[in-house]
Amino acid sequence: MAMAGCVPNSKSLSEIYYPGELGGQEKRWNSLISSFKTRYGCRPDFVARSPGRVNIIGEHIDYSLYPVLPMAISADTIIAVSSTHTDAASSSFEVEIANLEDDKFSAGTFSVPIGGDVDIDAKVHDWVNYFKAGLRGAFDPLQKRKGRAGVLAAFTTASALAVMLANGEETIDKTELTELAIVSERAVGVNSGGMDQSASVFSNRGSAVHVEFVPSLKATPVSFPETSPQLTFLIAQSYVTSEKQVTGPIHYNLRVAECSLAAAYLNAVTNAPGTTLPADNSPLGISLSTFGATQKTTPQDLDALIRLVEEKLPKTEGYTREEIAHVLGITVADLEARFTTKFPVRASHFMLRQRALHVFSEARRVQRFTELLAASSAEGAGPAPATLSLDLGALLNETQDSCRDLYDCSCPEIDLICAIALEAGAYGSRLTGAGWGGCTVHLIPADKVDAVQTALKKQYYEAKGITIGEDTMVVSKPGSGSSFVWASDLEGI
Numbered sequence: 001m002a003m004a005g006c007v008p009n010s011k012s013l014s015e016i017y018y019p020g021e022l023g024g025q026e027k028r029w030n031s032l033i034s035s036f037k038t039r040y041g042c043r044p045d046f047v048a049r050s051p052g053r054v055n056i057i058g059e060h061i062d063y064s065l066y067p068v069l070p071m072a073i074s075a076d077t078i079i080a081v082s083s084t085h086t087d088a089a090s091s092s093f094e095v096e097i098a099n100l101e102d103d104k105f106s107a108g109t110f111s112v113p114i115g116g117d118v119d120i121d122a123k124v125h126d127w128v129n130y131f132k133a134g135l136r137g138a139f140d141p142l143q144k145r146k147g148r149a150g151v152l153a154a155f156t157t158a159s160a161l162a163v164m165l166a167n168g169e170e171t172i173d174k175t176e177l178t179e180l181a182i183v184s185e186r187a188v189g190v191n192s193g194g195m196d197q198s199a200s201v202f203s204n205r206g207s208a209v210h211v212e213f214v215p216s217l218k219a220t221p222v223s224f225p226e227t228s229p230q231l232t233f234l235i236a237q238s239y240v241t242s243e244k245q246v247t248g249p250i251h252y253n254l255r256v257a258e259c260s261l262a263a264a265y266l267n268a269v270t271n272a273p274g275t276t277l278p279a280d281n282s283p284l285g286i287s288l289s290t291f292g293a294t295q296k297t298t299p300q301d302l303d304a305l306i307r308l309v310e311e312k313l314p315k316t317e318g319y320t321r322e323e324i325a326h327v328l329g330i331t332v333a334d335l336e337a338r339f340t341t342k343f344p345v346r347a348s349h350f351m352l353r354q355r356a357l358h359v360f361s362e363a364r365r366v367q368r369f370t371e372l373l374a375a376s377s378a379e380g381a382g383p384a385p386a387t388l389s390l391d392l393g394a395l396l397n398e399t400q401d402s403c404r405d406l407y408d409c410s411c412p413e414i415d416l417i418c419a420i421a422l423e424a425g426a427y428g429s430r431l432t433g434a435g436w437g438g439c440t441v442h443l444i445p446a447d448k449v450d451a452v453q454t455a456l457k458k459q460y461y462e463a464k465g466i467t468i469g470e471d472t473m474v475v476s477k478p479g480s481g482s483s484f485v486w487a488s489d490l491e492g493i
Contacts (some may be wrong), residue, residue, distance in 0.1 A: 007161065007172045007201070010483040016049070018205075018477060021074055031079065033490065035100055035290050036080040043487055044080035048162040050482040051076040053199035054441050055432045056208055057395060058366040059403055062195035064259050065213045065289035066363035069222065069370060070195055071478040072203030072233065075471065081162045090114065097131055125243065129247055134162075138180060139348055154184025165484055174201050177482065203481035210370055213281065214289060219389040225376040225384040231392075232373055235474045236421070236456055238413045239466055251436050253343040255407065258283040259359060261324055261339055262352040263291040264311065268310050268327050270295070284339060288359045296470030302364040309356045318349030351408070358406035365395045393443050400430035409435030424448065424455035449475060 010016050017025050029047065051072040058068030063221040092111045099105035105127045112118055120134040161177060188487050193372040198211040202219035212218040224231055242251065263286050267277050271294055277286045292305050325335040372391055397403050400418055404410040410431055417440050418429035425448030432441040444452055453473050461468050 004193055005174055007174055007177060007481075008483045009170070010485050011121040011489050016480050016483060017074060022107055029490075032078055032080050032100065036082075039098060040082060044488070045082050046162075046165055046484050046486045047078055047080050047490065048165060048484045049076050049078045050161065051203065051213025051479050053196055053203070054233065054439070054476065055199070056233075056441065057362075057369050057399055058433055059362060059399055059430070059432070059435070060197070060255060060407055060409065061212070061359050061362050061366070062198075062213065063256050063283050063287070064263075064359045064363075065280060065287045066359065067210060067212045067366055067370075068198075069208055069210055069366055070196045070199035070203075071233075071476075072481055073219075073474070073476045074479045075474070076479075079162050095106055095131075095135070099127070115445045122270075134181070161482055161484065167357075170366060174219075174481075176266055177201055178217060201482045203479060205478065205480040207478050222370060222373055223375060223377050223441075225388070227384045227389055227445075231449045232444050232446045232449055233476050234421075234426075234442040234449060234452060235432070235443050235476050236417055236440045236442065237472050238411070238440060240411055240413045240419055240433065241462075242436035242438065249346045249434065250343050251409070252434050254345040255317060255355060256283050256343065257345050258350045258352060258355040259288055259338050260286050261319075261350055262309075262356040262359075263288045264328055264339075265319070265324055265352055266291050266308070266312055266356065267294065268329070270308065284342070288356060289363075294358070301365065302360050304359045306357060306364070309353060313353035313356060314351060318351045324350065324352075341449070354406040354408070358402045361398060361402055361406075365399055369395050381418075383424070389427050389443070389445065394461075396430045396441075396443055397422070400428075403431055403435060407435070409439055411435075413437070413438055413460075417456065419457050420459045421452050424452040426452055426456055431468060 008015075010136045012023055013022055013029065032047070033044060036042075052070050052075045055068060058066070058070070062068050076289060092113045094109060094111050096107070096109050098107035106126050110128070110132070112135070113284070118132050120132045120136065147339040161172065165172070177300045178194070178201045181201070182194045194213060195211060197211055198217065198219055202209050202211070204221050207221035207223055210220045210222050212220075248254075260282065263277060266288075267275060267286075275292065275294070277290050279285045280287050280290045282290075292302075295305065295308070321335055323331045325332045328335065330338075369392060372388060376388055400410070404415060414431045414435070416438070418431075421429040421440070421442045421444075426442045426444045428443040429440060434441050456473060457468060460466075461472065466472075
């Protein structure tokens with residue numbers, strides 16, 4: 001069953017959060033609303049929210065247009081919004097934006113010309129740019145519906161969802177919101193693939209989300225079967241930071257370029273001379289998924305594509321711009337204009353073999369993971385097999401190995417956390433997210449959660465002098481997706 005429809009209007013926090021989370025969330029929402037009233041002298045019109053996510057499996061393959069399996073988590077961004085109508089004679093409207101963490105994220109005000117565009121300098125690392133990106137992304141559908149003159153003014157703080165709501169769009173299609181959010185993030189210089197936004201928008205409480213990008217965006221709920229002991233997800237922070245916007249040229253954006261270059265190279269050395277890969281919705285317009293579709297194999301035959309990469313991309317030391325341009329039959333200048341200019345990268349060699357092997361093997365793991373869940377959850381399937389937990393965990397471990405060895409997006413701290421968790425009883429452990437730091441996700445039997453947390457506390461956090469907070473290690477259940485709450489439903493908060 002696909003998760004189509006509109007972004008829901010939640011009537012209470014109990015529709016959003018699990019019962020055990022309500023106490024803390026009520027305090028958090030009350031703090032937001034109180035701070036809003038103090039700063040602006042009024043209650044917000046509404047609060048928009050979008051959750052964070054953890055990618056269970058399918059790392060760094062969304063921008064190659066292969067399916068992924070994330071889930072939303074309870075940790076979320078909540079945005080209080082108030083708006084006023086722009087005077088008909090005005091040539092611009094003003095946006096005021098503030099953050100509860102003033103010491104980290106300074107408040108700001110900027111103007112946007114009516115009928116013009118939102119100015120974003122992707123070279124400047126400023127949190128306000130992310131709001132501007134959402135505002136810019138929301139302009140297109142608003143323009144189609146009512147024209148720029150209908151845009152409301154003096155937004156106090158918002159996101160793409162908030163901008164749509166503030167413009168009177170109370171029925172917001174989930175697919176449309178996801179697609180504009182994907183485009184919006186690219187405006188700040190990040191080659192977003194779409195997995196993060198899809199999980200944030202489409203998730204249903206209690207289910208993971210199988211997200212497909214071809215032939216169009218599609219999200220399908222995936223349930224985990226009952227097991228004994230019950231499967232549990234633990235998310236653990238590494239406290240190693242790697243901002244995608246800052247390190248993109250050598251990390252995230254470079255990987256996107258390498259994957260598209262690998263697709264172009266494989267097409268040139270495999271398909272008939274003159275064959276052009278059809279343009280697709282990936283960040284650079286061609287992807288390994290689209291290349292795979294040109295081969296005389298079924299879409300599911302990823303093993304054949306892995307063998308093809310091993311044959312056609314033999315160089316483990318990487319490929320220079322000159323080597324790739326020669327095979328593609330273009331100049332180096334043309335290659336750079338096509339693949340490394342829109343989102344600049346810095347590299348002397350492009351590791352095409354390793355990146356393609358990761359993408360195809362990771363897509364195969366997503367396939368296998370969902371097959372295992374489907375077989376165990378099917379009607380009449382009976383109790384989940386005893387080997388299910390071990391099989392799922394093994395796939396997560398293979399992902400971590402591939403992220404470390406082929407995609408080069410792990411780091412020593414992530415590797416250490418995974419090793420500690422596995423030693424303490426986790427079935428599977430791996431990085432999640434962009435990598436090069438950030439978070440880890442662990443599949444753990446419920447009766448081993450305490451042991452894993454204790455081991456991580458002693459062997460990682462205390463050993464490194466890291467103060468443990470409430471978000472350091474979080475046992476997470478699949479959370480609900482994006483939603484909004486009107487002020488009339490906030491009176492009790």
